[in-house]
Amino acid sequence: xxxLDSARISEAVAxxxxxANRHLPQDVKGCIACARSAEPWAPACEILDRIIENxxxxxxxxxxxxxxxxxxxxxxxxxxxxxxxxxxxxxxxAGVRKGYGEGYLRKSVVRDPLDRVNTGDNTPAMLYTELVPxxxxxxxxxxKGFGSENMSQIRMLKPSDGLQGVKDxxxxxVEDAGPNPCPPIVVGVGIGGTFDKAALLxxxxxxxxxxxxxxxxxxxxxxxxxxxxxxxLGIGPQGFGGRTTALAVNIEYLPTHIAGLPVAVNLNCxxxxxxxxxx
Amino acid sequence: xxxxxxxxxxxxxARTLKSGDSVLISGVIYTARDAAHKRLCELxxxxxxxxxxxxxxxxxxxxxxxxxxxxxxxxxxxxxSYRMDAYSPTxxxxxxxxxxxKGKRGPEVVAAMKEHGAVYFGAIGGAGALLxxxxxxxxxxxxxxxxxxAIRRLEVEDLPVTVIxxxxxxxxxxxxxxxYLDSVK
Numbered sequence: 001x002x003x004l005d006s007a008r009i010s011e012a013v014a015x016x017x018x019x020a021n022r023h024l025p026q027d028v029k030g031c032i033a034c035a036r037s038a039e040p041w042a043p044a045c046e047i048l049d050r051i052i053e054n055x056x057x058x059x060x061x062x063x064x065x066x067x068x069x070x071x072x073x074x075x076x077x078x079x080x081x082x083x084x085x086x087x088x089x090x091x092x093x094a095g096v097r098k099g100y101g102e103g104y105l106r107k108s109v110v111r112d113p114l115d116r117v118n119t120g121d122n123t124p125a126m127l128y129t130e131l132v133p134x135x136x137x138x139x140x141x142x143x144k145g146f147g148s149e150n151m152s153q154i155r156m157l158k159p160s161d162g163l164q165g166v167k168d169x170x171x172x173x174v175e176d177a178g179p180n181p182c183p184p185i186v187v188g189v190g191i192g193g194t195f196d197k198a199a200l201l202x203x204x205x206x207x208x209x210x211x212x213x214x215x216x217x218x219x220x221x222x223x224x225x226x227x228x229x230x231x232x233l234g235i236g237p238q239g240f241g242g243r244t245t246a247l248a249v250n251i252e253y254l255p256t257h258i259a260g261l262p263v264a265v266n267l268n269c270x271x272x273x274x275x276x277x278x279x
Numbered sequence: 280x281x282x283x284x285x286x287x288x289x290x291x292x293a294r295t296l297k298s299g300d301s302v303l304i305s306g307v308i309y310t311a312r313d314a315a316h317k318r319l320c321e322l323x324x325x326x327x328x329x330x331x332x333x334x335x336x337x338x339x340x341x342x343x344x345x346x347x348x349x350x351x352x353x354x355x356x357x358x359x360s361y362r363m364d365a366y367s368p369t370x371x372x373x374x375x376x377x378x379x380x381k382g383k384r385g386p387e388v389v390a391a392m393k394e395h396g397a398v399y400f401g402a403i404g405g406a407g408a409l410l411x412x413x414x415x416x417x418x419x420x421x422x423x424x425x426x427x428x429a430i431r432r433l434e435v436e437d438l439p440v441t442v443i444x445x446x447x448x449x450x451x452x453x454x455x456x457x458x459y460l461d462s463v464k
Contacts, residue, residue, distance in 0.1 A: 040462075040463070041459045041462065043455065044459070047403060050403050050406055050409060050439075051403065051405065051406060053406075053409055054403075054405070054406040054407070054408050054409040055408075057408040057409055057412070058354075058408040061408065062347075063344075063347060063350075063353065063354055063408050063411070064344045064353065064354040064407065064408065065354070065405070065407065065408055066354060066356055066404075066405045066406075066407045066408075067341065067342060067343050067344050067353065067354040067355055067356050067358075067407040067427075068342075068356075068358070068407075069344060104344055104345045104346070104347045104353055105344055105345075106342060106343070106344040106345070106353070106427050107426055107427065108342070108427065116314065118425070118426050118427075118428075120426065147358065147359045147381075147382075147404060150359065178382070178383055178452065179381065179382050179383060179401075179452050180359050180361065180381070180382035180383060181359075182381065182404035182405045234456045234457075234459050234460040234463075235456060236455070236456065236459060238381065238401065238403060238404060239382070239452050239455075239456070240401075240441065240451055240452070240455040240456075241455030241456040241457075241458055241459035241460075242459050243459075243463075269404065269405050270405050271405045
């Protein structure tokens with residue numbers, strides 16, 4: 001069995017928090033550039049140009065792309081042949097504390113949703129662990145802003161609602177959100193599983209590269225169809241009108257119960273950040 | 280062509296700004312988000328003075344990242360405005376004439392804007408690195424305990440915003456979208 005010191009996980013998490021918040025992933029930049037060249041509406045082009053200028057400044061000056069540097073969502077895929085020495089939960093939080101402190105990132109976490117006292121260091125991380133074969137640990141940090149998180153929805157559809165019900169619900173979520181989640185958005189859709197798994201799938205869908213379609217052709221086609229329908233709504237960048245309401249629709253699915261059709265829609269703004277490291 | 284304005288923003292000037300106008304704001308503005316708004320409105324309810332004069336003032340809904348050495352402020356883009364809907368009418372009644380944020384506003388806010396002459400501006404959400412370049416000076420003037428949510432006095436130069444809802448209640452989110460959809464019919 002391989003030994004891995006939890007301090008190495010802290011270091012990686014700290015690095016990833018800073019890097020993810022300063023440098024937009026290449027796939028997202030590519031999709032924004034494509035959307036800009038396909039955008040027919042002048043005011044929308046102007047906003048997309050500013051968005052491109054903004055992530056350029058963040059790259060060059062090593063500053064946060066957006067002031068909402070998010071809750072630190074940390075996904076760990078832990079090989080079952082690795083033994084982590086030390087307290088893993090504490091190591092991840094230590095990484096978040098270091099990254100958000102040294103990286104001049106905003107501390108946006110309150111210790112209790114009702115007493116609302118800021119923890120001062122952006123901890124705790126939202127930690128997701130999964131056991132996988134092998135002896136490596138894959139760490140993904142996805143800082144999640146709440147302008148778009150607040151516009152996300154989940155619904156337990158009936159099996160009889162079927163495919164049409166799923167499509168209608170996704171479009172309803174985008175319509176309800178309108179300008180609030182900072183369009184152009186990335187739409188993460190989780191279909192199936194249980195109530196909680198559907199929501200997790202939707203979050204994982206956002207983290208998948210947005211220039212890659214689902215490997216199952218049925219869902220790849222559904223992603224394309226929904227993107228076209230979302231971009232026919234006319235909401236546009238920042239909600240001022242235009243074609244580019246969304247950059248991508250990413251769908252993930254899981255088997256579900258004979259009585260159920262859970263659908264979760266997790267929205268992300270154009271600052272769809274995530275960065276991965278393997279130890 | 281953008282219209283340049285300098286704070287303080289009088290109701291007379293506010294009424295000249297129309298939904299869809301590009302505006303460059305210079306002068307002093309104040310930051311406040313959820314927690315600061317709650318405290319400001321509690322002071323108004325108690326009849327106590329506010330930490331800044333909101334008459335003819337502009338409040339920017341923003342919680343910036345910490346400034347790196349050499350920066351006046353960290354990234355500083357707008358937060359979603361509807362969370363301030365419960366508080367904005369109270370401040371507008373106190374003389375507030377401008378708000379900068381992003382996203383929809385409720386009917387009670389629009390009603391107060393029409394009654395008193397106030398404007399709702401939108402800055403580009405998610406463009407915090409770009410917008411921070413327009414902030415020349417920032418200092419915390421109240422509620423330091425709130426961290427990013429403390430009230431800051433900002434000196435800004437040519438802060439680029441768009442009038443979303445004007446004093447007559449016209450709304451760019453409705454008209455802009457309709458105009459685009461009509462253009463592709």
